[in-house]
Amino acid sequence: MAPVAPRSGDAIFASVERVNAELFTLTYGAIVRQLLTDLEEVEEVNKQLDQMGYNIGIRLIDEFLAKSNVARCVDFKETAEVIAKVGFKMFLGVTASVSNWDADGTCCSIVLEDNPLVDFVELPDTCQGLYYCNVLSGVIRGALEMVSMKTEVTWVRDMLRGDDAFELQVKLLKQVPEEYPYKDDE
Amino acid sequence: MGREVSESCVDSLLTEMVSSYCDRFYANKPDLAARRIEAIGFQVGLQLSERYTMERPRFSDHLEAIKFICKDFWSELFKKQIDNLKTNHRGTFVLQDNRFRWLARMSVDPSPENGDLSQDNPPAENKAAQATSMHLYFPCGIIRGALSNLGIPCAVTADISNLPACSFVVRIKA
Numbered sequence: 001m002a003p004v005a006p007r008s009g010d011a012i013f014a015s016v017e018r019v020n021a022e023l024f025t026l027t028y029g030a031i032v033r034q035l036l037t038d039l040e041e042v043e044e045v046n047k048q049l050d051q052m053g054y055n056i057g058i059r060l061i062d063e064f065l066a067k068s069n070v071a072r073c074v075d076f077k078e079t080a081e082v083i084a085k086v087g088f089k090m091f092l093g094v095t096a097s098v099s100n101w102d103a104d105g106t107c108c109s110i111v112l113e114d115n116p117l118v119d120f121v122e123l124p125d126t127c128q129g130l131y132y133c134n135v136l137s138g139v140i141r142g143a144l145e146m147v148s149m150k151t152e153v154t155w156v157r158d159m160l161r162g163d164d165a166f167e168l169q170v171k172l173l174k175q176v177p178e179e180y181p182y183k184d185d186e
Numbered sequence: 187m188g189r190e191v192s193e194s195c196v197d198s199l200l201t202e203m204v205s206s207y208c209d210r211f212y213a214n215k216p217d218l219a220a221r222r223i224e225a226i227g228f229q230v231g232l233q234l235s236e237r238y239t240m241e242r243p244r245f246s247d248h249l250e251a252i253k254f255i256c257k258d259f260w261s262e263l264f265k266k267q268i269d270n271l272k273t274n275h276r277g278t279f280v281l282q283d284n285r286f287r288w289l290a291r292m293s294v295d296p297s298p299e300n301g302d303l304s305q306d307n308p309p310a311e312n313k314a315a316q317a318t319s320m321h322l323y324f325p326c327g328i329i330r331g332a333l334s335n336l337g338i339p340c341a342v343t344a345d346i347s348n349l350p351a352c353s354f355v356v357r358i359k360a
Contacts, residue, residue: 017194019196023262
């Protein structure tokens, strides 16, 4: 069978079932709010949001691969571009950009200027230290782990903390070589 | 049309929220987990209803408010209206969605004894049924939150004995 051409983030987003973003944004906000009440410690909330994101990421990668038809990325640089241009677009409807590469191409920033998670959000002073969007870093980490890349994802800039954009640093820690236990025709 | 996200964003967030509360935070306390999930829904319903009624005149009675939930409110959330509305004219309303979207992708045990979500019932034996009922606390909370924002205190339960239909039973507090 001829290889299928990869699809653009816009094309995928246009074809998937979509819902009102307010529902998503307010639901996420209500979850964060409830976690703050139940877990009390801001640090613990950060941890749990990241864990929830990780669990979502390890499932979402299947849908991403199935719908995007992206071919195997040649290097981590391409992987980062695909996350920013296709991944963010097909799920959240926004595009991110990639910058700040280090010399050996294993660490970069994914920058998000428009983020539907934070519409209507303002953090009170009691939430200092909260990484409100921590679910996103978890999703990226979880999804990449399912395609054999161990990463560390941390926030560098956060608009809810007064920065001019959201910036996630994605650092490739280890690439686990994939093994092929099966031949194609089995 | 306002901003949209892919439906899988909402689906995966809800699935993960329910499993976090049921399997991690309150693993052996399904009652507490249920209450938290309902509370999250309540908050969402409250805020959505506030947004969607900003430019409307006040509802003249309970029925008008319930009709708003069935039509405009449901359409914003699910792109369809509630299919059937029944009332006993004494403060109980049954809102039936013939194909409730948030159940469409779940495998559910259809045995009727597991279908009633009323809080007096013992937790369902069947794990799948219990997971489903946990998921339903969220939309129940949304409806209760939305009506509460309209000044109508009520209790909301879900009945899935007629799958894939789902009925939400609203009991308005006198």
